[in-house]
Amino acid sequence: MIGVSILGCTGSIGSQTLEVIGKYPDRLRVVCLAAHKDFSKMAALIQRWRPELVAMVETSAAQRLRPLVTAPVLLGEEGIEAAATHPTAQIVVVAMPTSRVLKATLRALQAGKRVALATKEVMVTGGCLVKEQLTRSGSLIPIDSEHSALFQCLLGENSDGVERLILTASGGPFWSKPLKELEFATVEQALAHPTWKMGPKVTIDSATLMNKGLEILEAQGLFGIPADRIDVLIHPQSIVHSLVEFRDGSVKAQLSVPDMRLPIQYALLYPQRLPSLIRRLNLSEVGSLTFYEPDPYKFPSLALARHAATLGGTMPTVLNAANEVAVAQFLSGRIRFLEIVKIVEATMNRHQPEKDLTLEKIEHYDHWARRIANEEAGKRYS
Ligand code: MG
Numbered sequence: 001m002i003g004v005s006i007l008g009c010t011g012s013i014g015s016q017t018l019e020v021i022g023k024y025p026d027r028l029r030v031v032c033l034a035a036h037k038d039f040s041k042m043a044a045l046i047q048r049w050r051p052e053l054v055a056m057v058e059t060s061a062a063q064r065l066r067p068l069v070t071a072p073v074l075l076g077e078e079g080i081e082a083a084a085t086h087p088t089a090q091i092v093v094v095a096m097p098t099s100r101v102l103k104a105t106l107r108a109l110q111a112g113k114r115v116a117l118a119t120k121e122v123m124v125t126g127g128c129l130v131k132e133q134l135t136r137s138g139s140l141i142p143i144d145s146e147h148s149a150l151f152q153c154l155l156g157e158n159s160d161g162v163e164r165l166i167l168t169a170s171g172g173p174f175w176s177k178p179l180k181e182l183e184f185a186t187v188e189q190a191l192a193h194p195t196w197k198m199g200p201k202v203t204i205d206s207a208t209l210m211n212k213g214l215e216i217l218e219a220q221g222l223f224g225i226p227a228d229r230i231d232v233l234i235h236p237q238s239i240v241h242s243l244v245e246f247r248d249g250s251v252k253a254q255l256s257v258p259d260m261r262l263p264i265q266y267a268l269l270y271p272q273r274l275p276s277l278i279r280r281l282n283l284s285e286v287g288s289l290t291f292y293e294p295d296p297y298k299f300p301s302l303a304l305a306r307h308a309a310t311l312g313g314t315m316p317t318v319l320n321a322a323n324e325v326a327v328a329q330f331l332s333g334r335i336r337f338l339e340i341v342k343i344v345e346a347t348m349n350r351h352q353p354e355k356d357l358t359l360e361k362i363e364h365y366d367h368w369a370r371r372i373a374n375e376e377a378g379k380r381y382s
Helices: 012-023 040-048 059-068 076-085 100-112 120-134 145-154 180-185 185-189 200-208 208-222 261-269 301-311 316-330 339-349 361-379
Strands: 002-007 026-037 053-056 074-075 091-095 114-117 137-142 162-169 228-235 240-246 251-255
Touching: 002 012, 002 076, 002 100, 002 261, 012 026, 012 091, 012 208, 012 261, 026 040, 026 076, 040 053, 040 059, 040 076, 053 059, 053 076, 059 074, 074 076, 074 137, 074 240, 076 091, 076 100, 076 200, 091 200, 091 261, 100 185, 100 361, 114 120, 114 228, 120 137, 120 208, 120 316, 120 339, 137 145, 137 208, 137 261, 145 162, 145 208, 145 251, 145 261, 162 200, 162 208, 185 200, 185 316, 200 208, 200 316, 200 339, 228 240, 301 316, 301 339, 316 339, 339 361
Parallel strands: 002 026, 002 091, 026 053, 053 074, 091 114, 114 137, 162 228
Antiparallel strands: 162 240, 240 251
16 A cells, blocks of 8 residues: 655645545555645545645644544644655655745655655756755656656656657647737636646646746756757647657657546556546547647747746746746736736846755745745736
8 A cells, every 4th residue: 555645635636636546545545635724625635535644734724624623733834744754655746836845845755755746836946956855865756747748758768869858838728819818818717728627826827828937947857958958839739748859850749638637647656557537538539639839929938937947046936936926916816917927027137046056045035036026016006
């Protein structure tokens, strides 16, 4: 039996992870459940999954949860770290959509766990720390569908044979709309993703294409390929999850219907391939697969992310933290859609990146960027 801790169990990836565990009750079991603040959903999950340990980030949520359950409920960052390092967990699913789980991810690796990583913000901000830790202990398998695809395409290959990585993007709801329409895009329109069912943070990131920008940084961190050799193609059907082009001109891709339960199961059961919950891909039913270059004027987020990748150091941390703030401001209706990326850019412009990353440095500039991004957002309140 493989014990699994889930950081972010009440979210979209967390729920789908539990579905996968439910399909393999003889192989996988829930050891720890951790979430941000949804205590009523957590109470129901505890009833169903009987974890050994529960953690809630928000103190008030933990306090409201405690009388409802018998399992021990820890709180704050320490609670998340306890779930990440619990002795009976072999796998830690990291699926809270914030760079704030970087420390818990590093702790899990230090404790020798396999990290199944859905939170791309971890590799974006602390990729080099994660890589460094991986040389000593622990292992990591990405859950992000594009990176799961790249991981699968790169298996058995030498890295010096790789020419470039090609990330596919669904394009979100706006890629084919004129720029004018994006100006007044509502929260509801931005949340209406055409192919993937995901949480609100990543769905908005998909609409701005910042998700793909973050994924360039994530791929650079995971696979050691520099950002200028990582391309992006819009692929509205979301069937080809990413591609690797080799030096001899050969291209490998991984395909399936768009369903996160596949990369989740892959990360949990790797290297085993077992039947999954997803619908089979029928290519004759899909008919055609199409690919387009993203419009750099409509989606400046990609160039910003490449710029951050080139500068390196603390700049990706600043980009990511500013984006988290700007997305939250948009979701709460205080700024307009196109201002999300403008706030990220304005915050980056006020930052001089520092090299020689440490966890403390990353946390310092993460806080700094959140404060500056909130200030920049305040100037734009409509
Ligand atoms: Mg993705």
